Amino acid sequence: MSAARKPSSQSSPGGSGKSSPLHRLGLRSDWDIALHLPLRYEDETRLTPLHALRDGADVTVDAVVTEAQVQGRSPRRQLLVRLRDADSPQQTLTLRLFHFYPNQIKSLQPGVRLRVHGQVRQGLFGWEMVHPSWKTVDAHDPLPTTLTPVYPTTAGLPQSYLRKAVTGALARLDARDNVPQEERARHHLPDLVASLRTLHAPPPSAWASLEAGEHPAQRRLKFDELLAQQLAQQQARVQRLRWKAPALSGSGGDEALPQRLRAALPFVLTPAQERCVAEIAADLTQTAPMHRLLQGDVGSGKTVVAALAAAQAIAAGWQCAIMAPTEILAAQHARKLADWLEPLGVGVAWLSGSQSKKEREAALQRVASGQAQLVLGTHAVIQAQVRFARLGLAIVDEQHRFGVAQRLALRDSLRAGTQDTGLQPHLLMMSATPIPRTLAMALFGDLDVSTIDTLPPGRTPVRTTVLSAERRDDLIARIGALIAQGRQAYWVCPLVEESETLDLQNAVATHAELSAALAALPRAAQQPPLRVGLLHGRMKAAEKRAAMQAFSAGDIGLLVATTVIEVGVDVPNASLMVIEHAERFGLSQLHQLRGRVGRGAAQSDCVLLFTPPLSPTARERLAAMRELSDGFALAQKDLELRGPGELLGLRQSGVPGLRYADLAQDADLLEAARDTAQRLLQNAPDAARQHVALWLGEGFDWLSA
Template identity: 40%
Template sequence: MNNQQFQTPIEYLKGVGLARAEVLKKELGIYHFEDLLKHFPYKHIDRTRFYKIRDIEPDMPYVQVLVRLMSKELIGEKHTRRLVAQAKDDTGFIELVWFQGIKFVEKILVPGKVYVIFGKPGFFNNKVQMAHPEMDAYLPNAIKQNGNLSLQPAYSSTKKLEQFTLDSKGISKLISGLLKQHARDIHENLPAYILNRFKLAPRAESYRNIHFPNDANQLKEAQYRLKFEELFFLQLKLLKSKQNRNHKFKGNIFNLVGHYFNEFYAHKLPFELTDAQKRVLKEIRLDTQRGVQMNRLLQGDVGSGKTVVALMSMLIAIDNGFQTCIMAPTEILANQHYQTIKGLVGDSFIEVALLTGSVPNKARKVIHEKLEDGSLNILIGTHALIEDKVQYKNLGLVVIDEQHRFGVEQRAKLWRKNVVPPHILVMTATPIPRTLAMTLYGDLDVSVIDQLPAGRKPIETLHYYEAHRLRMFGFMKQEIAKGRQVYVVYPLIKESEKLDLKNLEDGTEIMSREFPLPNYRISIVHGKLKAAEKDFEMQRFIKGETQIMVATTVIEVGVNVPNASVMIIENAERFGLSQLHQLRGRVGRGAEQSFCILMSSEKLSQDGRTRLKTMVKTNNGFEIAEIDMQLRGPGNIEGTQQSGVLDLKVADLTTDQEILQQARNLVIEIFEKDPQLALPEHQILHLAFQTKNAGLSWDKIS
């Protein structure tokens, strides 16, 4: 693609102008010729077939019919005014109706002429009817040029765009004009050997055929070519970035496994590590010995023991004379990490501190001093860790938890806290489907903890309808009588008129009636509480002073109460799969059998039913993540929106996994043979990579 031509502002395209350009920018983000070219149709309507009137059925979406216009007539007054025309073919009659644009349509309709009509059929008084059909005069020789007998593209538009006659047809006209004028400027950006090996159609032809194919086969070939190209250049960018980092960013070498690691492993670790934890520790150990900055993603289901792996990695860093830190997205989660790590290492083993927005200035000053003189080994906190005044003496390893909640710039600030960039370990308890990990984290090495610690029993998940509420109360009482604790999670704090949902305030009232003092005590936690109030309520529950915690989703992460064995989720159909899975992970942390009860109304959407069935069927976070991606699409999975990586125009990670794998394998093969893209056959890739011809905004990709 000739970059210069396609970076031309959209107002300079024939038929656009300033007013239409403004609305295209605001409504669709179309600023340049390239943006318009990449406003791909969301579907194609089959115009390759003519129907007979007698074959039309009520449930047909669109039909195309060849008819002779018999008569036209204006009926009604003012707001009931409409234009009605009668038309026929050799099998029957059809009534055509217009309620808008009547003057214009009446002028162009000529009784006795033959027309190609296209639209959604309906039936009125057992007669076939079509409202506001598209009409073209039947010109046998010019029928293809008019867009008939082809697959007609349908483009997304908006009400505002329609006011500027930029409905699907108007957009189609602009794209057609752009292609007529500039198709010759769409240059190839893949080497001939790749085109041949993967049987890819030429680039310019693919852009024409994805918009205006003559048949389904042309459309399929064009889609495959452009999907492959998009995913190939995405992987090229990610793996090139990884390669550059390996050359550019030297890493501190952790040669030693010494006193702190060995002492912890031999005397403080309260359980045997799983094989998966040992494997991941070995991968981290090898990374930190290579002299290159480690960038590793650690995926592990809720409760799989990621924090212990992170701690043991930090102990290796400390053994080698370095400081470490953990950055968490919320105070609750930072606090949880602090309590867990302090509980594991004790008070006098190493120096651990917590730095969040709630820490008073006096304590903060002490933390800053200890960081700067090197006596503080582990600092745990929120984004307060990246403030300019936080200076480390020798930061060697950074652990980032739930990293998708942090922006690229926030993460980069941590890198700059040391002369030699620290090693980075990114942790997530949100299982990410393989294809998503390859695009979101394609430049990171990935480790997976796919085993739960020994002795953990799988959580039993049950789905109850509203009619089973008394049974649910009875079950809660049984578990509390055994000395266990219960979470009850609601989607809302206050009742909403728009959503007929159980809410926390009503729920607390119902729970207080069903579980009265003095036999039962209830903690209440939600996002509107001040940090100190929230912490007070959490601590009461953690210490076992309350048996029931009524909460909103603030407890999704960061609460670890091994004695809590029941999680009840009200209006479970309103939660996404990954959120349901995270909430369920708050129980099952002790040796006792734990339960998750999903409460829902009888009326469930198809997706809602699928989500609840999935939760009952499996505890496997990766299986759940795959189903979640199929239901919601990759762009809506938590954390993917802000990454910018998933601004895919034509590829779809839920359906194009095979193409993604092909593209990634090819990029790996190319870099093994030609890391600098210096060979003659790769000059075309080098050029596409240097310019933005590859069709991706590189600056959006972290």
């Protein structure tokens, strides 16, 4: 099969070229058209007599027009067409058409035989169909032998034209297959072009397997796109191995820094942390740039692993940059790492968008001169004016929260920001959202993965309760009693201000309501006034810092916030997390929020406040939160319920390059595609290149995705 996407010879309705409806759907070649699969199918292969109609059924009938008349006045006119068949002389079927043309009325004269397909329903005057598909036939016209495809379409592109375009495109396809016969046999996969022909015109017997997404032809297409993705990732890995990076070992700085940092820590690393530290340390000594993902559950201790990696880079005489997606998270890292490393003589600089011009210029000068050995901040770290003297390691926390453009900017900035070293910095990405293995293979297959799979000792399990919003007053009283005992609490809302479309409690209104309700509770004379804080993403950076500092210091008893506190907030005295409208959140986000408590010795609780009635999916999510505490198990459940995009907080609904495969259901195909990709790159590199070009385009660059 040639990978070239030659333009289709089909002429499209409504114009040609870029303005045509086909082009608006992205269908520019025969392969594009052939890969434009049906949304669903209609079974027109058998007829249902009128006396056998059932309410709600999708049926095909052959019947004769007995009457056609227009009722009502514009714009509410409708065309009513009454039909009878020979098998049911006493039974009629009415077609109700709200949109019709004068020539259609003329064609629907009494005595005309119609073949009609649609959903039948019981109306006030008998059986009827509203806007079915229909055509005139004679008594001897044969029925179709395959299911009728219904395609995704756009204005000006009727189903009849799409069906003709697909038939023509399939006839012109090159029948060669990029996947060798032995690979197809190994994984029990049919030929690609034969699979496409089946999917566009399947036999009626295939209906059940198509509905389940398990037909061999569907599996072939899923395999092919997963194979293209795995090939692109493995090619990216090979390309990255050609880049050069500094070997971060030996002299050049404070060689004893990692050991001095370990000695200064007030705790001992867990075996899982030690394993990850060793994997990263080994990578950093290589001359090929490290590209590693460090993942771990909430509170598993990723920050200290990152600190030891930074210490290794600084000990070798190079700089380390750590970037986080939000200022709250970046500031949390800055405080913790500065507390650990500044007493050991490490120069630390802070970069963020909220800095004054004077502060920023001073920080930039320290970074460029090399005085700042550790540089922390938000995306401000990758701005064009930032120049490093000797950047050897870049650490990106919650990297999936950066957009594709920001990640590409990070890659380019890291190269440009190293001035004249000519070397690519090592890259460590961190994620506190545990990623199921299939999703890690699909999104981060070109990376090495280190996983902290155990929690540090002493963490108190958080009790999780699911509570109806009808018991809100009881919960407020409980918060008042908790704060009176010297503890603190969070109350998380999904919105900042009221929405016209979603009836959700918002942070601003909730802050006012809770402030008034808690102030009205009886309090002992010696107790200080109860303060309620507010934190959300639209506040100025200085306001957010002040709110977090007051909460960390214990001056605020209850912090009302949006999900801006989802990651990076660490207040051990906070022992209660209330999540408003918990039914609106995904499992991984709920787990992240729950992880803000349980960081001290006291028993902590998470209350999932919901507004009834609950959908079945929401009920299943909240039940999983109540029963499961392991982040990896919850992430796998979230992948099954909501898909990869929502699991990772991405704007897109799925994984780049995937249109057909479902990572929650097709893990076996992903494994098979990964193995095949390795063999194909080794034994048939031309076929591998053509396969990637066919599925992802000639100019596809996985490194920027």
